[in-house]
Amino acid sequence: MGVVVSLEDSKNRQASVKPLVDLTKGDMERVNQLILSKAGSDVQMIPEVANHLISSGGKRLRPMLTLASAAMFGYAGDSHIKLATSVEFMHTATLLHDDVVDESDLRRGKSTARTIWGNQASVLVGDFLLGQAFRMMVDVGSLDALDVLSTAASVIAEGEVLQLSVAKNMETTEDDYLQVIRAKTAALFAAAAEVGPIIAGASRAERNALKSYGMNLGLAFQLVDDVLDYGGSAAELGKNVGDDFREGKITLPVILSYRRGTPDERQFWRTAIEGGENGDENLEKALALITRYNGLGDTIARAQHYGTIARDALAPMPASALKSALLEVIDFCIERLN
Known part of the structure; x- marks a missing residue:
């Protein structure tokens, strides 16, 4: 179910995250080892729940941003491994x-942890991962990082609460929504990209450049997610099309x-979103209205x-393989067909 929207541009080659994966492969292997180590606990349910989500096939884009942004400025220590792992644990806890x-x-595409172990376990294991993330940040010893x-952790929590405050409220404006996703999604992208240059001793201008890159990449990433929920497929989403609706x-x-529609x-x-009448029949009508008013096309334009x-x-x-890979990630996040 859905209206399939092509996100391809005029380029012949589909953008890929592979260059970034290849450039950070060695460090990501170390990050993955640390993830498994730090997700361990004598309390059996903690590694079970954590590993269920950690091993579920995400691209780990956020920690790769930390590794790549540190390497861009010549960092040669080990702190980027702990910070990248912290970023991934923060992301996993948020999920x-x-x-x-x-x-x-x-x-x-897999059952969520809450459906297997329950809501309480999911929340508490998320809290455990946040605690582990902060322990690793302290180990690094950089107050700036x-x-x-x-x-970012505080801003993400604020974004979650803000999203609750606008949930099922059709008077939510575009500015309101951008404030939500800037906090919920983009803030962690920005932090992930900024801590690399921090530990590498980069200048304030260089830190700000990578922070801006991460923030705007995160906004584009989330807006494309919004499009895919109505115009993608379950395989692309890893969840059911129309779940947001x-x-x-x-x-x-x-x-x-909603803003562009007639009073009817x-x-x-309002009936569908605020009143909870969100079955398949109304989803089809919602898709038709979104198509009529170019809701997907204009959201893609915002992402671009x-x-x-x-x-x-x-x-x-300066030009480098890492810079080229980070630039290609932008196109990958916007196209995201594979």
Whole structure:
């Protein structure tokens, strides 16, 4: 079910995350080993729940940003491994908490931890991973890196609460929604990209450039996720198409279609989202309205806009294989068909 939207541009070659994967492969192997070590516990349920999600096939883009951004500035120590692992644990904890809040049954095509072990275990294991993340940040000994990542953790929590406050509220504006995803999603991308240059001793301008890159990459990433929920496939999403609609989530395609609709159409959205009448029949009608008002196309355009800002943020950086890989990640996040 869904309206398939092509996100391809005029390039012949599909953008890929592979260059970044290849350049960070050795360090990512060390990160993966540390993930397994730090997810361990004498309390049996903790590694069971943690490993269920950790091993579920995510691309680990955020920790790769930390590794790549450190390497861009010639970092040669070991602290980037701990910081990258901290970033991944923060992300994993957020997913565990999100699935409880959203009552989600699927994550990356697998049953969510909450459906197997329950909500309480999911929340508490998420808390354990956050604790482990902060222990590793302290081990690194960089107050600046600790400040950036701890601030991101606080902002992410604020974003979660803000999302609750706008949930099922059709009067949510585009600005309101951008504030949510800037906090919930983009803040961790920004922090992941900024801590690399911090430990490498880069300048404030270089730190800010990588922070801007991460922030705008994260915004583009989330906006494309919004599109895929209505215009993708279950294989691409790792969850059911239309789950955002069924959960009453206010995302940009919905906001645009609601604002542009007739009074009767806006009443439909209020009934479906605010009133919880979100079955398959109403999902089909929602898809038709989103198509009519170009909700997906305009959301893609917004994503491309933020992708351009991310690209411009890296413009002052010297040419290198790492810079090229980070630039290609922008296109990959926007196209995301594979």
